[in-house]
Amino acid sequence: MKPVLVMQLARFGDLIQTKRLVRGLQAKGLGVHLLVDASLARLAALVYPGVTVHTVNSHSQPDPMALKSTLAALAEVRFHRVYNLNFAGMSLAVSALFDPDAVRGYRLDAGQPVRDPWAAMAFRWTKNRRQAAVNLADFWAGFSLPMADTAGVNPNAAPKGGGLGVAMAGRSARRSLPPEVLASVVQAMVPVAKTPKIYLLGTAAERACARELTVRLPARVAEMVVDLTGRTGWDELADVVSGLDRVLTPDTGIMHLAAHLGVPVTATFLSSAWCHETGPYGAGHTVWQAVLPCTPCLESAPCPCGQACLEPFKRREFLRLVAEKAKGDPPAGMIGFRTELDALGVVCKAFTGTDAGAAERARVRSFLCRHLGIEAGQTASPAPDLAERLVEEPDFMLDKPQGLREHL
Numbered sequence: 001m002k003p004v005l006v007m008q009l010a011r012f013g014d015l016i017q018t019k020r021l022v023r024g025l026q027a028k029g030l031g032v033h034l035l036v037d038a039s040l041a042r043l044a045a046l047v048y049p050g051v052t053v054h055t056v057n058s059h060s061q062p063d064p065m066a067l068k069s070t071l072a073a074l075a076e077v078r079f080h081r082v083y084n085l086n087f088a089g090m091s092l093a094v095s096a097l098f099d100p101d102a103v104r105g106y107r108l109d110a111g112q113p114v115r116d117p118w119a120a121m122a123f124r125w126t127k128n129r130r131q132a133a134v135n136l137a138d139f140w141a142g143f144s145l146p147m148a149d150t151a152g153v154n155p156n157a158a159p160k161g162g163g164l165g166v167a168m169a170g171r172s173a174r175r176s177l178p179p180e181v182l183a184s185v186v187q188a189m190v191p192v193a194k195t196p197k198i199y200l201l202g203t204a205a206e207r208a209c210a211r212e213l214t215v216r217l218p219a220r221v222a223e224m225v226v227d228l229t230g231r232t233g234w235d236e237l238a239d240v241v242s243g244l245d246r247v248l249t250p251d252t253g254i255m256h257l258a259a260h261l262g263v264p265v266t267a268t269f270l271s272s273a274w275c276h277e278t279g280p281y282g283a284g285h286t287v288w289q290a291v292l293p294c295t296p297c298l299e300s301a302p303c304p305c306g307q308a309c310l311e312p313f314k315r316r317e318f319l320r321l322v323a324e325k326a327k328g329d330p331p332a333g334m335i336g337f338r339t340e341l342d343a344l345g346v347v348c349k350a351f352t353g354t355d356a357g358a359a360e361r362a363r364v365r366s367f368l369c370r371h372l373g374i375e376a377g378q379t380a381s382p383a384p385d386l387a388e389r390l391v392e393e394p395d396f397m398l399d400k401p402q403g404l405r406e407h408l
Contacts, residue, residue, distance in 0.1 A: 001031035002080040007105075008036055009058040009091045012253025015040050015047065016260050017281065018085065020141035020345070022048055024148035033077065035094070038066075042234045047260060058090045071097060083143050087115070104143045117395040118142050121371075124390050125364060129274055129296050133361035134368065137281050138345030142372060150341040155262030157284030162243035163197030164189060165263075167254040168206035168213070168229055174271035174299055174307060176250040179209055181313055183216035185248065188323040189266065193245040196224050201237065201247075201254050204230025255280055266322065270309040272299035275337055275348050276361060285339040287348055288313070288322065292333045309333065321352065329353060343374045 004025055008018045015036060025032050031052070036044045038055040045053055056070050057063055075097050084095045084105040092108050100109040107114050115123070122139055126132050141147040166186055169176035177185060186198065198221070200210045210229045214222050228240065238257065241247065247258040248266050251273040258265050259280040269275045270290035279287050290309035297303065312318055315331035330336055335353035339346055344365050350358060367386045 001029055003031040003033060003077050004081045005033045005035060005054075005074065005077070005079045005083065007082065007084045007086065007091050007094060008034065009056070009086050009088065009094075011037075011059075012040065012043065013251075013256040013278070014085075014136075015044060016253065016256040017135075017137040017278070018140055019047065019260065019281070020137045020148050020150075020153045021083065021085075021144060022051065023153055024141055024144050024146070026050075027148055028144075030080070033074075033079070035070075035074070046234060046238055056090070056094070058088075081144075083140075085140050085143075087113070087119075116143070120392070120395065121390050124392075126277075129277070130357055131360050131364060132274060132277050133347075133364040134344070135276070135281065135346045136278050141345070145372060147345075147372075150343075150345055154259050154282035157259070157262055157264040157282055159194060159245040160243045160263060161194050161245060162240075163195040163199060163224075163245060164193040165199045165201055165241060165244045165247040165249075165254070165258070166213075167247060167249035167252045168200055168202035168209050169250050169252060173250075174303060175269075175273045177268055177270075177310070177313055179212040179216055181310065183213055184319055185268070185313065185322060186213070187217060187221055188319040189246070189248055190221060190224070192266075192324055195245065197226060198224045199240055199244070200225060200227045200229055201232070201240070202229040206230070251275075251278055259285060268313060270295065270313070271303070271307070272296050279337070279346065279348055280339060281346050283339055283341050287337040287339070288318065288330070289335050289337055289348075290333055291335050291353075327352070344369050344372075 006018060006022060008015055022032055033052040033054060034044055034048060035054045035056065037058045039059065041053055041055045054070055054074060056067055079098065079102065082095065082098045082103045084091050084103055084107060087106045092106060092113055095103050095107045100107050104116055105119055206229045210227050214225050214227065232240065241254065241258050241263055242261045244263050246264045246266055247254065249255040250268050255265055255267055259282050265280040265285040267280060267287045269287055274296040275287040275289050290312055292309050294305050295309050312331040312334035317331045318334060320326040321330055321336065330353045335350050335355050337348035338351050340349050363383060364386065367383045
């Protein structure tokens with residue numbers, strides 16, 4: 001088997017979102033190697049059995065001897081292709097080990113950072129994130145054509161019988177519901193689970209939030225709580241999540257782990273989180289997306305709107321909908337989506353609320369299907385305005401175009 005290397009040096013959720021690319025490479029009969037942050041080595045082994053895992057310290061102070069050993073081992077393999085998925089200093093530096101013509105995604109060429117045409121196009125379509133229409137997992141899969149079949153990436157979501165999981169997050173994270181808001185949502189969702197158990201999931205950094213949440217719950221609900229924040233390794237976390245009926249979560253790695261395991265997700269997306277980019281992968285998940293004129297925002301910048309996107313999650317209309325006790329419209333500033341699969345990948349379809357951007361996102365998806373040679377996109381009408389916005393001359397005039405038309 002020809003060896004290929006996938007470099008994924010980002011975080012927990014990003015590692016799992018690499019799954020469609022890895023599945024596609026495996027389907028081509030290639031020997032897949034995976035380079036990840038050392039803290040994620042065990043998770044990589046769980047998610048990708050049969051893949052050779054290499055590690056570096058990309059999120060902490062590098063260990064010079066360990067780094068030297070890893071780089072020497074990578075240099076000896078003679079990879080047929082290298083897929084660098086991160087436009088970041090460490091991954092660009094590691095990409096310099098290899099022949100630039102063998103590297104897809106992001107690479108250093110003569111000391112200069114270079115993006116493949118497919119990556120460059122993604123930077124263009126995300127300039128207007130309200131029209132961003134491609135899940136990150138499908139974008140990464142697009143570096144190796146043809147992509148793996150969407151139905152074979154994650155199982156269809158189905159309750160497993162073990163209760164409700166609640167993914168916690170830091171108190172100051174704008175993407176997350178604070179305990180005073182989350183408590184009402186958890187209480188509303190208790191009847192959705194088949195077993196009266198509530199597992200609080202997260203790192204030790206979330207223990208304070210977990211305690212505050214538990215205190216805010218009625219006594220009869222608090223008795224159901226099992227606080228696992230900071231108390232599970234990767235194996236234990238996967239074991240707990242795999243048996244749940246549903247996971248209530250913001251845009252987190254735990255959300256992607258649940259989708260990987262076929263556990264239904266109820267996700268709350270607000271602030272800079274945009275479900276069309278990083279929503280759960282697979283059919284049968286639910287996302288409650290805040291949609292205000294200011295969303296999705298830039299999380300690194302201060303919020304000038306008093307976090308108005310949090311308000312819809314406090315409303316009674318939302319609590320009745322999330323409890324699956326009623327049908328109807330969500331509060332203003334919110335859309336309810338369910339995940340489906342099409343030829344390009346996962347797509348979020350509105351089932352309640354007004355999705356003003358649906359037509360434009362569908363048009364972008366059809367254009368990208370045509371661009372990638374996906375058969376389902378061939379019936380779409382030509383879109384010269386999208387071509388003008390998304391395609392530039394270097395994408396098709398260079399001698400060695402990479403990523404758009406390559407088939408391994």
